[in-house]
Amino acid sequence: MMPSSTHRWTKAVSILFSRRWTGALMVATGLGAAAARAQSPTEETMDRVKRATVMVFTHSSKSSYMDTKHGSGSGFFINSTGLMLTNDHVTNIAHAQDNAGKRNRQYVVGRTGWTLIVNSGTDEEKEYEGRFIDATDAGDMCILQVVDESGEKLETPDYYRLRPSSELTTGTILWCLGFPGGDNRKKEGREHSEVAISKGTIVELPRSPSGRLTLIRTDVEANPGNSGGPMMDIDGRAVGIATQVGGWIAGRLNVTDLVPADLSMRMIGQAFRQKLVESGTDITPFYELFLREDRTWDFPMMERSSDADCVVLEEDGSRYCGLAVDETIKWPSPLGEIEVPTRAMAYVHRFGDSATVFVDGGDRFLIKPDEASFKLKMSDGTETTFDMDAVEWITFRKPQGRPETPPPAYVIGGDFYHVSLLDVQGDVVFKPSVGDVTKVKADMVSRVGATELDKLLFTTSGSRLTGDFDDHELTGKLAWTGTPVTFSFAEVADAVIKTVDFNKLPSNREPDLVTTLATNDRRVVVVAESLEHGDLAAADTDLKKLLEPDSFRALPPAKQDHVRCLQGEWLLRSGKFSEARDAYRRLKGANTAEVSTVAIAREAILERYPDGAYGDGSISDPIQFRVAARELADEFTLDAKRTLEQLMAGAPSSRKDYQKLVKVSEKAEEHLLVASRYSGSSADPYLYRLWQALIDWHQAEDQRLQQEQGELREEFDKARADQTKRMTRVQEKQYEDRISRVDRQREELRESVTQLQEKVQRIGFIIDDPNFYKPGDSD
Numbered sequence: 001m002m003p004s005s006t007h008r009w010t011k012a013v014s015i016l017f018s019r020r021w022t023g024a025l026m027v028a029t030g031l032g033a034a035a036a037r038a039q040s041p042t043e044e045t046m047d048r049v050k051r052a053t054v055m056v057f058t059h060s061s062k063s064s065y066m067d068t069k070h071g072s073g074s075g076f077f078i079n080s081t082g083l084m085l086t087n088d089h090v091t092n093i094a095h096a097q098d099n100a101g102k103r104n105r106q107y108v109v110g111r112t113g114w115t116l117i118v119n120s121g122t123d124e125e126k127e128y129e130g131r132f133i134d135a136t137d138a139g140d141m142c143i144l145q146v147v148d149e150s151g152e153k154l155e156t157p158d159y160y161r162l163r164p165s166s167e168l169t170t171g172t173i174l175w176c177l178g179f180p181g182g183d184n185r186k187k188e189g190r191e192h193s194e195v196a197i198s199k200g201t202i203v204e205l206p207r208s209p210s211g212r213l214t215l216i217r218t219d220v221e222a223n224p225g226n227s228g229g230p231m232m233d234i235d236g237r238a239v240g241i242a243t244q245v246g247g248w249i250a251g252r253l254n255v256t257d258l259v260p261a262d263l264s265m266r267m268i269g270q271a272f273r274q275k276l277v278e279s280g281t282d283i284t285p286f287y288e289l290f291l292r293e294d295r296t297w298d299f300p301m302m303e304r305s306s307d308a309d310c311v312v313l314e315e316d317g318s319r320y321c322g323l324a325v326d327e328t329i330k331w332p333s334p335l336g337e338i339e340v341p342t343r344a345m346a347y348v349h350r351f352g353d354s355a356t357v358f359v360d361g362g363d364r365f366l367i368k369p370d371e372a373s374f375k376l377k378m379s380d381g382t383e384t385t386f387d388m389d390a391v392e393w394i395t396f397r398k399p400q401g402r403p404e405t406p407p408p409a410y411v412i413g414g415d416f417y418h419v420s421l422l423d424v425q426g427d428v429v430f431k432p433s434v435g436d437v438t439k440v441k442a443d444m445v446s447r448v449g450a451t452e453l454d455k456l457l458f459t460t461s462g463s464r465l466t467g468d469f470d471d472h473e474l475t476g477k478l479a480w481t482g483t484p485v486t487f488s489f490a491e492v493a494d495a496v497i498k499t500v501d502f503n504k505l506p507s508n509r510e511p512d513l514v515t516t517l518a519t520n521d522r523r524v525v526v527v528a529e530s531l532e533h534g535d536l537a538a539a540d541t542d543l544k545k546l547l548e549p550d551s552f553r554a555l556p557p558a559k560q561d562h563v564r565c566l567q568g569e570w571l572l573r574s575g576k577f578s579e580a581r582d583a584y585r586r587l588k589g590a591n592t593a594e595v596s597t598v599a600i601a602r603e604a605i606l607e608r609y610p611d612g613a614y615g616d617g618s619i620s621d622p623i624q625f626r627v628a629a630r631e632l633a634d635e636f637t638l639d640a641k642r643t644l645e646q647l648m649a650g651a652p653s654s655r656k657d658y659q660k661l662v663k664v665s666e667k668a669e670e671h672l673l674v675a676s677r678y679s680g681s682s683a684d685p686y687l688y689r690l691w692q693a694l695i696d697w698h699q700a701e702d703q704r705l706q707q708e709q710g711e712l713r714e715e716f717d718k719a720r721a722d723q724t725k726r727m728t729r730v731q732e733k734q735y736e737d738r739i740s741r742v743d744r745q746r747e748e749l750r751e752s753v754t755q756l757q758e759k760v761q762r763i764g765f766i767i768d769d770p771n772f773y774k775p776g777d778s779d
Contacts (some may be wrong), residue, residue, distance in 0.1 A: 001408060007662060011521060028769050037317055039173065040234070041175065041232075041236055044196050045235065046197075046236075046399045048236060049076075049157045049158075049230070049232060050119075050177065050195050050231075050659060051118075051158040052076055052077045052156070052158040052159045052160050053074065053075075053076050053177045053195050053230060054074065054075045054076060054084060054116050054118055054120075054146075055070075055072060055073075055074060055075075055115070055116070055117035055120045055179045055182070055195075056072060056074060056075045056086050056090055056091065056114060056115075056116060056117075056130070056144075056584065057072050057115040057182075058071055058072075058073075058074045058091050058092075058093065058112060058113075058114055059112070059113050059114075059115065060112065060113070061756075070359045071182075072090075072179065072182035072225060073086060073089075073091075073178075073179070073225060073226075073228040074086065074090075074178030074179050074226055074227065074228045074229030074230075074242070074618075075090070075144070075228045075229065076118070076159075076160050076177075076227065076229065076230040076238060077146075077156040077160065078156055078158035078159055078160055078162065078238075078264075078268070078458065079156070079159055079281065079283075080155065080156055080159060080282045080284075080286065080352075081153040081154070081155065081282040082145055082146035082147065082148075082153045082154035082155070083133070083145055083146075083268075083277070083282070084116070084130070084143070084144050084145075084146055084158050084736055085141065085142070085230075085238075085241055085264055086141075086142050086144065086147055086227075086228030086229075086241070087141065087142060087227045087228035087241060087242075087259075088135045088136060088137055088140045088141055088142045088149065088231055089140055089243075090142070090227050090228040091114055091130075091132075091135065091142045091144065091318060092135060092137070092142065093112060094507075097613040108385045110173075111432065112132075113129070114129070114130035114132075114144060115127055115128075115129065115130070116128045116129070116130050116518075117145070117192050118146075120179065120192075120195060121192055121194030121195070123195050125192065125637070126190055128146050128147065128148060128149075128154055129147055129305050130144035130145065130146055130147075131144060131145040131146075131147060132144060133145050133271055133276050133277060133278075134267065134270070134271040134274075134276050135280050136690060138188055138685070138698075139241045139263060140241075140259060141241060141259055141263070141264060141267055142228075143267065143268065143271055143277075145277075145278060145281075148741070149690070153278065153280065159285075160230055160232065160237065160238040161237045161238070161285060162237065162261035162262075162264060162265055163235075163237035163238065163239050164261070164262060164286075165205075165213040165216075165261065165262045165631055168202060168205060168213075168216065168239065169202070169205075170201075170202050170203060170204065170205060171201055171202065172201060172202045173199065173233070173234060174199070174200055174201065174202065174218055174231045174232065174233060175197055175199050175220075175231070175232050175233075176197065176198045176199075176200070176220045176226060176229065176230075176231050176242060177195050177196070177197055177229055177230055177232065177258065178196060178223040178226035178227075178228070178230075179192075179193055179195065179196065179225045179226070179228025180196065180222065180223035180224065180226045181193070181224070181225045182225045185623060190245070192195060193470070194205075198220055198221050198222060199220065200219045200220030200221065200256070201218065201219055201220075202216055202217070202218050202239075203217050203218060203219050203255070204217035204219070206762070208676070208684070208762050213260050213262065214260075214261075214763060215240075215243075215257050215259065215260065216231075216240045216258040216259075216260050217255055217256075217257055217258070218231065218255070218256050218445065220242075221256070222256040226242045227242055227243060228242065229241070229242050230242075231256075231258050235259075238261055238266075239258065239260075239261055240258030240259050240260045240261050241257065241258060241259040241261075242256055242258055243257055244257040247604075265289060266289075268286055268289065269286065269290070269637070270298055272286065272290075272301065273299070273300045274300075275300060279301070282352075282528065283299075283351070284351055284354075284356070287356070287358075287364065289360055293362065293626060293627055294360045294627055295361050296346065296360045296361075296398070296399060297347055297358045299349070299393075300429075301397070301752065302347065302349075302393040302395045303775075304346065304395050304396065304397065304398045305397070306397065307397075308321055308395075308397065309321075309323045309324060309396070310322055310323060310324045310342075310394065310395065310397070311393075311394070312376055312391060312392070312393075312394050312395075313392050313393040313395075314386070314390050314391055314392065315390050315392050316390075318384075320376060320378070320384065321379075322377050322378045322384075323377040324375070324377075324396070325343040325375035325376065325377050325383055326342065326375060327342060327343075328340060328341050328342065329342060329345070329374065331357055331365075331367040331372055331431070332367060332368045332371040332372055333366060333367050333368065333737065334368075335365065335485050336364060336485060336486050338357075338365060338367075338478070338483055338485060339483050340357065340359060340478070340481055340483055341481055343399075343735075344359050344360055344399075344480060344481045345358070345359055345360070345396045346358040346360045346395075346396055347393065347394065347395055348367075348388070348391070348393070349392070349393055349397070350388055350389075350391055350392055350393075353369070354366055354369065355368075355369040355372065355391075359478070359481060360399050360479075360480070361420070361479065361480030362420060362480070363420055363478055363479070363480055365535075369388035369391075370388075370389055372387075373385050373386060373387050373390040374381050374386045374394060375710040376386065381482065381675065387390075387620075405420075407462065409666060420478065420479035420480065421476035421477060421478065421479060421485060422477050422478075422479050422629060423475075423476055423477050425475050425476070426474035427477060432727075437638075440740060448458070456534050460664075473486055474486070485593055506545055510713050513528035513531060513532060513569065517562050517565065517595070519559070519562055521562070523542065523545075524546075524559065524563065524566065526542055527542045527546070527563075527566045528566060530542065531566065531569050531570060531573060533608050534573075534622075536570065536573060536574055539566070539570050543566060543567055543776070547563065557591045558591050558592050558595075559588040560586065560591075560597065561591050561592055561596065562592075564583065564586070564587055565587060565588075565599065566594045566597070568580050568583035568602060569602075570585055572602065572619070572620060572625075573620050573622070574620065575612060575618065575620045577606055577609075577610060577611065577612045577619075578610070580602070581603055581606040581607065581610070584600075584602040584603040584606065585599070585603050586599075587599035589599055593762070596679055597673050597676075598677065600670055600673050600674060600677075601674045601677035601678060603675045604632065604671075605619060605625070605628060605629055605632060608628075608632055609628060613629070614628040615628075627676075629678040630678055630679060631677035632674065632675075632678065633674060633675040633677070633678035633683065634675075634679065636671040636672065636675040636683070637672070637675040637679060637683045637686065639671060640668045640671045640672045640675065640683070641686055642688055643665075643667075643668040644668060644686055644689060644690055644693070645665060646664075647661055647690075647693060648689075650695055651696065651697060651700045652697055652700065655701070655704075658697060658701045658704075661697060662694070662697070665690060665694055668690060669690055669691075670686070672687045672690060673687070682764055687759075687763060689758050691763075692760065694752075695735070695756050695757065695760075698749045698752050698756070699749075699752050699753065701749060702746055702750070702753075705742050705745055705746050705749070706746065708742055709739060709743070709746070710739055710740045712735065712739050712742065713739060715735075716732075716735040716739070719731070720732075733739065
């Protein structure tokens with residue numbers, strides 16, 4: 001518990017510090033000009049994002065670039081070493097081809113080249129080459145590495161950060177940057193066109209059955225050539241990649257769809273894990289991708305072992321193994337000197353002029369590498385001191401058991417700092433430039449940007465104030481190690497202050513209940529939020545009101561499903577596992593796909609752990625539940641993948657084979673729905689392929705039935721025309737019944753195809769698994 005002196009702030013507050021790469025918006029509340037500026041990015045932000053937006057040309061070979069262009073599009077940098085995102089359909093001339101074309105993908109990549117125009121249409125315009133890293137046809141995303149004239153990774157200090165989809169709402173204002181029309185918009189005297197900018201809003205956030213955002217629909221007017229370009233928010237963060245531009249969708253004109261940034265992040269993480277990204281690449285924007293479900297760190301480029309105590313990799317490639325000499329290490333940090341036990345440390349990573357220490361449990365913080373060193377005891381008993389200036393990685397032994405999760409705490413985090421703090425004490429006083437009002441940290445709920453001159457504060461009331469902070473110090477302890485920390489809020493470049501729930505930190509891949517149920521019914525939302533925050537008593541009180549017979553009958557069927565789903569969640573978290581399992585079993589046929597998916601997934605966990613016991617705890621604990629669910633999801637994904645490989649070995653050749661395949665696929669689909677719910681997007685490619693395969697099987701069966709129906713009609717007509725053997729009415733009825741039965745079967749198949757196509761549409765964009773190939777595809 002936190003001291004009573006700070007209890008009024010600490011209902012579970014978090015402070016997220018990040019050293020922002022952009023300057024602050026400088027806005028004064030109540031001023032008309034300031035209000036107008038508040039609706040647009042700053043000039044500094046616009047200059048930066050323009051430099052980070054790239055024109056992309058795809059061609060058959062580098063030498064014939066101008067003669068054999070297959071089209072142009074847009075893209076954007078996502079780190080400081082030239083890593084960039086664009087569309088697969090911009091870079092891949094085989095995009096959306098049939099299976100034969102996809103089997104030639106490696107050949108296509110080998111003979112395709114990409115020319116990237118940086119600072120297009122300006123005096124700084126330059127042309128570079130792109131190298132293929134990874135792509136997904138279904139997800140319509142591609143990662144390229146841009147290289148300079150010497151073939152080295154291009155330095156790109158201006159790049160986009162990616163904005164989490166959880167922060168998005170309909171109505172969010174966006175700006176689309178890119179090169180519509182490609183070369184057709186050249187300015188006089190310029191080699192290529194200048195980046196174009198259009199503005200609009202988010203109009204829809206469609207979600208998959210598991211509750212994840214599958215695409216972002218906007219009313220931004222974009223055109224061919226914008227494809228692959230970024231759609232950014234007011235702070236210059238990329239919300240998504242423009243993929244489908246223009247046209248009518250759902251009754252709207254000029255709709256532009258985006259691949260959400262979250263899907264891009266998953267693809268980037270996959271590329272790192274599969275070691276497709278070149279060494280020496282800046283990974284600092286992607287640190288959170290390597291925080292596992294159990295809150296341990298796992299970087300694929302420097303794997304940890306269970307037996308090697310410590311491994312040091314120097315910048316020149318030299319590698320050393322040994323024992324850490326000290327039980328604790330003191331690191332000089334902008335937060336002061338931080339002393340961390342080696343048993344709690346996972347990695348130290350240096351990149352450029354900064355280094356980051358990673359602590360199992362989720363902590364990470366920036367250190368000063370020019371003042372830091374590390375001692376290692378070698379196998380011969382000698383001790384060696386390594387200066388962090390020359391070290392690229394230090395890797396520590398894997399922990400034994402899962403790090404304990406502390407109670408709610410302050411969290412200092414972001415791109416450079418991510419430190420969980422307990423027992424935080426001290427005041428933060430903000431002095432706005434208008435009037436003499438002061439604000440303390442309890443009133444700060446959103447970003448606090450900083451330049452050398454001004455800071456901007458967003459308050460609980462929505463006010464935007466410029467001013468400065470009193471230089472008061474805050475003190476606390478690292479949540480997972482107990483290390484004391486003292487820092488000055490006045491030194492902070494950027495901060496977000498809001499209620500923190502450790503269950504909702506980045507490692508939580510499962511959407512929360514409010515997101516999953518996709519409801520704005522306040523009564524349902526209140527219960528869901530109470531459950532998410534562990535307030536079972538409040539949830540029980542509000543649930544009982546909703547479950548009163550008269551109140552419950554007045555609810556629409558979908559809302560009734562929502563209430564029953566929350567009742568099952570309350571039973572689960574209260575440890576009433578048998579009752580919870582029965583509640584979810586009854587909901588498997590719910591009116592909404594969202595509730596049905598939750599019910600299928602929850603029942604699977606409760607069947608696996610009927611008494612609720614998992615490890616040293618219980619699945620009634622949300623942390624234990626997620627770890628158990630992720631484990632089950634991985635198992636189900638592997639089983640379903642094997643089943644899918646068998647099912648796709650060949651199309652059914654008879655009605656009996658078809659019915660057998662459908663029966664087997666039903667179990668695989670249920671397993672994949674469970675895995676999709678609990679494992680991020682890793683199961684979605686298999687769901688997508690399973691449904692596509694079922695569509696193919698249904699259509700093949702329809703063709704077989706059509707042929708059978710034709711043969712029956714032909715046989716019927718011949719029998720009726722045969723004058724030597726007159727048909728009886730009974731025989732005619734038998735033929736008519738057989739033809740009608742085939743008609744009904746074909747109608748059922750067409751209905752199934754429609755339903756499957758709707759499911760595929762709901763899945764939206766997926767991440768392809770490059771380790772999975774259809775029979776006949778090559779590696």
